[in-house]
Amino acid sequence: MREINVQEITSAIREMCIEANYTLSDDMACAMNKAEEEENSELGKKILGQLLENLTIAKEDMVPICQDTGMAVVFMELGQDVHLTGGNLEDAVNEGVRQGYVEGFLRKSVVSDPLLRVNTNDNTPAVLHVSIVPGDKIKITVAPKGFGSENMSKVCMLKPAEGVEGVKNAILQAVKDAGPNACPPVVVGVGVGGTFEKAALMAKKALTRRVGEHSKLEHIKDIEVEMLEKVNGLGIGPGGLGGRITALAVNIETYATHIAGLPVAINMCCHVNRHASREI
Numbered sequence: 001m002r003e004i005n006v007q008e009i010t011s012a013i014r015e016m017c018i019e020a021n022y023t024l025s026d027d028m029a030c031a032m033n034k035a036e037e038e039e040n041s042e043l044g045k046k047i048l049g050q051l052l053e054n055l056t057i058a059k060e061d062m063v064p065i066c067q068d069t070g071m072a073v074v075f076m077e078l079g080q081d082v083h084l085t086g087g088n089l090e091d092a093v094n095e096g097v098r099q100g101y102v103e104g105f106l107r108k109s110v111v112s113d114p115l116l117r118v119n120t121n122d123n124t125p126a127v128l129h130v131s132i133v134p135g136d137k138i139k140i141t142v143a144p145k146g147f148g149s150e151n152m153s154k155v156c157m158l159k160p161a162e163g164v165e166g167v168k169n170a171i172l173q174a175v176k177d178a179g180p181n182a183c184p185p186v187v188v189g190v191g192v193g194g195t196f197e198k199a200a201l202m203a204k205k206a207l208t209r210r211v212g213e214h215s216k217l218e219h220i221k222d223i224e225v226e227m228l229e230k231v232n233g234l235g236i237g238p239g240g241l242g243g244r245i246t247a248l249a250v251n252i253e254t255y256a257t258h259i260a261g262l263p264v265a266i267n268m269c270c271h272v273n274r275h276a277s278r279e280i
Helices: 004-022 026-038 044-063 089-104 160-182 197-206 218-231
Strands: 002-005 071-079 083-086 128-131 138-145 154-158 184-196 247-257 262-269 276-280
Touching: 004 071, 004 089, 004 138, 004 276, 026 044, 026 184, 044 276, 071 089, 089 128, 154 160, 154 197, 160 184, 160 218, 160 276, 184 197, 197 247, 197 262, 218 247
Parallel strands: 002 083, 071 128, 184 247
Antiparallel strands: 071 138, 138 276, 154 262, 184 262
16 A cells, blocks of 8 residues: 655646646647648638747746636545555645646636526636546546536437537537637547446547547547548648648547437637646
């Protein structure tokens, strides 16, 4: 049994909140540079150039890459041979978010009640998802989620008879409906199967997969490749101003489901698709 003080979790999350909001991850940086090279629209190429310039300035001047610094979503894989000491796990996560957003001068966008709308002034609470895994380590991924793209997300409860074509149509329609509002080029996270909430969780987690990495399931990989091509054929383009590169990736996660259902969730993310990971 390995003991880990929750203060280590707080410290890691503090650093990741700042890192994810100030610096684009390597996979996203490569994808954006490739997109600029491949964009065939003059205006689209110009927009991508401006977005890349913004990312460079943010990194050099240590300012947020987007003014919407998001609501902190935290995925944690907790080794079953870890014994946490020094306090409550959820409190430690929220303290890390609080420190990161306050000390990093990041915009505080969280309200304590969805109807009363009073700002918490430190961007807490986070949305925490914990899974218990073998081993004695903790893997943490912090993914600040801006709501311009979040608001464009959908859950569709399809009939099983709609099958793979129904799934493809749902993905394409979600991107069409989002148009420029999700700040393209986007990353499209998709969850297929499970239940209503499981599909949404998979769609969210799919956004943290490295751009360019496909599903290990061959039939799902084929759908990812096909849907990226179809999404990029919509003509929405960078910034929604026309062009070929509407999306950088379509990442699909799947899970077992009930014989009477085919849940599909589509979680949109803007061109920064922020995420940072650490292992303790």
